Amino acid sequence: MDKVRALHERRTTKPLAYVHTYGCQQNVADGERLMGMLREMGCEFTDDTKRADIVLMNTCAIRENAEKTVYGMLGQLTHTKAANPDQIICLCGCMAQQPRVAEKVKTSYRHVDLVLGPQAEWRFPELLYRAYTERGRVFSIDDEPGRIAEDIPVYRVGGVSAWVSIMYGCNNFCSYCIVPYVRGRERSREPEQIVREVRELVAAGYKEITLLGQNVNSYGKDLGTGYDFADLLAEIDRIDGDYWVRFMSSQPKDATPKLFDTMAASRHVTHQLHLPVQSGNDRVLRAMNRPYTRAGYLELIRYARRVMPDLVLTSDIIIGFPGETEAEAMDTVSLINEVHFDALFTFIFSPRPGTPAAKLDDPTPHEEKQKWFDALCNAQNAISAEKHAAYIGRTVRVLVEGESDDADWPLSARTEGNRLVRMKGDKSLIGTFTTAKISGSNTWALYGAAEETI
Structure with missing residues (x-):
């Protein structure tokens, strides 16, 4: 980091970095480390790619739509790079680790200066220095085991x-x-x-x-x-x-x-557990290489609820896996009705190149999968709405996280079980635990007013 910081200190103004993170919470944590390194190297941050000296895109590879979004952003950056040829454009994260993506960037996005996968994250300062001094394109997508570096600053x-x-x-x-x-x-x-x-x-x-x-x-x-x-x-x-x-x-x-x-x-x-089940059918679970059964999953949930009666349970589900039949999809719907999850993160199967499932025959049309998906969502939405309605009239402890985007309910908070609470209260409560009296609900949130800070 010292070498890059020395380069930056030669400037008359501090360099500006634009960082955009896509995807999961692990990617967010990675982005915080990348930003920590940038700040340690003397950068300040901007939300404007046109003003940025460094543009860093921390990418996700889980779904096809995420990749399309990144490629669209890379296309837009051709104009900012043309206006500022000294701008350094970095592609990081899971998408960048894939050889097919690296090859596409090499041939179709020649304005990208630096490509590094998550396993090379700790080498970011070294690679950025090379991008600066060699004025050539730097690619680091090695399959070597990533080092766990404990000395990386976090922003x-x-x-x-x-x-x-x-x-x-x-x-x-x-x-x-x-x-x-x-x-x-x-x-x-x-x-x-x-x-x-x-x-x-x-x-x-x-x-x-x-x-x-x-x-x-x-x-x-x-x-x-x-x-x-x-x-x-x-x-x-x-x-x-x-x-x-x-x-x-x-x-x-x-x-x-x-x-x-x-x-x-x-x-x-x-007492909150996110335990992805993915499917309620044993054959589909085997095809997914998920080494447990529906019955085994249900036994886990029974035990967890026995020792934590107030457990809030969420899960992930993929519908429309290659070869899945309507009857098998309905097994997943029946699992939802049996378990009564508090919330679900649901997806229609999206093939990822390079995975075994991407090679499977998938004859079911998307329209049919959408029907299954709708049935799944309808079942869960009814359960979520019922569970939330049971909170009306109760007083619950919440952590006030920040301001909401709803003027009628200006604060956004979470219960211990991670339920979203839109609430009335003073902004001074942000960052504190308080109690909220719940007066309303819908499928996705609770509504109430702050009572006191505790």
Whole structure:
């Protein structure tokens, strides 16, 4: 970082960086580290690509639409690059790690100066220096295992909620998922480094800490010490302070009663569980390479709810997997009605080049899949609306995260179970825990007014 900072210090003004992050929470955490490095190298930030000296796009590869958006943005940047030939354009993240994308950028987007995948993130200052000094195009998409660098600065905004990555990569190879190919194998951070980071965040006043990994339930397996994710949660929970701890994502095959018991006994870990099921049909689960069954998933949920009766449960579902029949899709709808999830993140299957599922025959027309998707959403929306209506008249503890985009309900807050609350109250409540009296609801949110700060 020193070499780039020295280059920047020769300027009469501080360089401006534009950073746009697409995709999941792990990408957001990656973006915070990239911004931390940029700031350490002397940059300030701008929302205007035309003013930027460095444009950094931190990309996602999970769905085709995300890639199309990035390519559209790259096309627009040809004009800003033409107006400012010294501008450095960087393509980072999961999309950049794919060889087919790197080749397309080489041939069709020649104004892009630097391409690096997530496993090379820690080398960003070195690669940026090369882009500056060599004035050539720099590509770093090696498949070498990414290094866990603990000395990377992080740029966080808001001071209320923080993402903390506890591990990187994935070993599961679900047949539809590109993540193991672009993020590499699982690599766990040392527990003392994670605990130290959380302790520093709590001391700095952060109220909500979310632990991140592609599969947090497999945390620690590569360390070879027997220390697992439940042990990490228990150690973090011993940190004094008034804060919530959340985590995502979890793989059902690695979820254990020990994890649920630890959550139930915790002072700070919220009784909220995001446990992606993906399908309610065993044949489809096997085709997805998800090594659990419908019955096994249901048993996990029964145990979790037994030890945490107030558990808020969410999940991911993919409908229209190649070869899926209508009857199999309706098995997923029946699972929704049986489990009564609090909320779902639902998707129609999107083939990802380079994954086994992309090679499967997929004869079902999109229109048919859309019908299944609508049935799934209708079932869940009715359940969500019913669960939210049960909150009317109750007083709940919430964390006020910021201002909302609704003038009638100017504050945006979250319950311990991560339910969205639109509420009336003074802006001074932002960043604090308070109680809210719930007066209304719909499928997606609760509505109420602040009662007091506690």
